[in-house]
Amino acid sequence: xxxxxxxxxxxxxxxxxxxxxxxxxxxxxxxxxxxxxxxxxxxxxxxxxxxxxxxxxxxxxxxxxxxxxxxxxxxxxxxxxxxxxxxxxxxxxxxxxxxxxxxxxxxxxxxxxxxxxxxxxxxxxxxxxxxxxxxxxxxxxxxxxxxxxxxxxxxxxxxxxxxxxxxxxxxxxxxxxxxxxxxxxxxxxxxxxxxxxxxxxxxxxxxxxxxxxxxxxxxxxxxxxxxxxxxxxxxxxxxxxxxxxxxxxxxxxxxxxxxxxxxxxxxxxxxxxx
Ligand SMILES: O=C[C@H](O)COP(=O)(O)O
Numbered sequence: 001x002x003x004x005x006x007x008x009x010x011x012x013x014x015x016x017x018x019x020x021x022x023x024x025x026x027x028x029x030x031x032x033x034x035x036x037x038x039x040x041x042x043x044x045x046x047x048x049x050x051x052x053x054x055x056x057x058x059x060x061x062x063x064x065x066x067x068x069x070x071x072x073x074x075x076x077x078x079x080x081x082x083x084x085x086x087x088x089x090x091x092x093x094x095x096x097x098x099x100x101x102x103x104x105x106x107x108x109x110x111x112x113x114x115x116x117x118x119x120x121x122x123x124x125x126x127x128x129x130x131x132x133x134x135x136x137x138x139x140x141x142x143x144x145x146x147x148x149x150x151x152x153x154x155x156x157x158x159x160x161x162x163x164x165x166x167x168x169x170x171x172x173x174x175x176x177x178x179x180x181x182x183x184x185x186x187x188x189x190x191x192x193x194x195x196x197x198x199x200x201x202x203x204x205x206x207x208x209x210x211x212x213x214x215x216x217x218x219x220x221x222x223x224x225x226x227x228x229x230x231x232x233x234x235x236x237x238x239x240x241x242x243x244x245x246x247x248x249x250x251x252x253x254x255x256x257x258x259x260x261x262x263x264x265x266x267x268x269x270x271x272x273x274x
Contacts, residue, residue, distance in 0.1 A: 028226045030242075031183060031249035032266040033061040033148060034256030035088060035116060035230075040064060042071060049075050051259035054082050057271035058249070061086045061114050061148075062256075066102060073111035086114030086148065089122060092135035104136075104143035115140050116251075118174060119150045120189045130173025141180045148183045148251065149174050150230070151210075155190035164209055171213050184227045185251040186210055191231025193253060200240035200247070203229045207246035235264035242268045 040048070045068045054060040063086040064072050073085040091101035107115060117140065118133035133149070140147040151170040153163045167186070186206055191197050198206070207227045214222035229241050230251035241247045249269050256262045 028224060028248045030058045030269045030271055031061065031226055031228055031251075032058055032262070032269050033063065033086065033114075033116075033183075033185075033228065033249065033251045034262055035063045035119070035251055035253050036065060036257060037088070037121070037253055038065055039257055040068065042068065045072055046075060048259045049079065049081070049083070051263075052081075052083065053263055055266050055270040058266055058269045059084065060266055063088050063114070063116055063148075069107070069112055070110040077111075084113045085111060086116060087112050087145075088116050088119070090115045090117065090136050090140055090145070092132055092139055094139070104139040104145055108143040108145055112145060114146045114148055114183075116148045116150060116185075118170070120152055120187060120192060124189075130170055133170075133174045134176050134178070137174060137178055137182065141178070141182075146181065146183060148185055148228075150185045150187050150251070152187040152189050152192075152231070158188065158190060163206065167206070167210060168213050171210070171217065175217055181221075182225065184210065184214070184225055185230050186227060187230035187251060193232070195232050197232035197234075197237055198229070200237075200244050203241060204244035204246055207244070211246055233265065235261045238265040239268045 045064055049072065060082065061084045062072060066087065069085055069087055076083045076085065087107045090104050090107060091098055093103065095103050104115070117136045118128060122128045137147045137149060151167055153166040157163060157166045186203065188198055207229065210227055211222055214225055226248035227246060228249040228251045229247050233241065233250045233252045234255040238250060241250060250265060252262065252265060255265065
């Protein structure tokens with residue numbers, strides 16, 4: 001548990017930061033990240049990667065289930081693709097007796113460049129807490145992986161006006177003693193897999209708040225952090241998100257499973273094509 005005095009101090013910094021305008025979209029990298037979750041076989045992955053064309057001006061990351069991490073990376077390399085490979089989770093320990101788990105050094109060893117950490121499905125089904133998320137981020141950074149840190153509120157938290165408090169707590173917990181770069185993904189739990197995305201305006205307003213919290217925590221470094229939106233993004237609504245100054249890309253679940261749909265989403269986030 002965080003000391004109450006530190007928490008109050010950070011909250012004051014956040015309040016102070018709320019008056020500042022800190023956005024500079026052109027300086028940040030745009031990302032289109034596919035989270036396949038527990039989907040796709042080897043042959044489905046092979047067909048998908050053959051079909052998928054990436055674009056300049058946007059970093060594309062595919063996060064397949066763990067059995068496909070190595071072959072997907074190999075195949076992308078053989079095809080001369082610029083697509084990077086990311087894992088969907090990592091364990092917080094270096095190594096040891098943790099049956100079924102995978103370490104950050106193992107992910108690095110097989111060519112992963114990114115790892116999703118703190119996805120709401122991990123928090124909900126596997127009881128991951130902010131302290132674990134923080135440890136996983138540290139492990140990822142130690143091994144040279146870029147963490148894709150997920151935060152987001154549930155529908156109950158949203159309806160009771162707790163969104164900003166929940167996001168601030170998750171950010172403060174996740175980012176303790178983190179001084180390397182990362183990607184942040186705002187994924188309202190109520191929008192994940194429901195077909196009911198946040199509106200682009202709702203997402204923009206929350207992203208602007210998140211950036212101000214990041215500014216309070218990290219200072220000027222927050223300016224360069226890409227903040228992605230996730231939650232029922234598809235090839236129809238992606239363009240609206242891409243117009244928002246604090247939305248630097250998307251983390252896509254269901255709609256990323258189809259190469260054609262994901263390619264359309266990639267295209268709208270390609271800087272220069274907007
Ligand atoms: O990581 C991706 C998110 O959970 C979003 O999933 P979704 O696009 O299926 O709503």
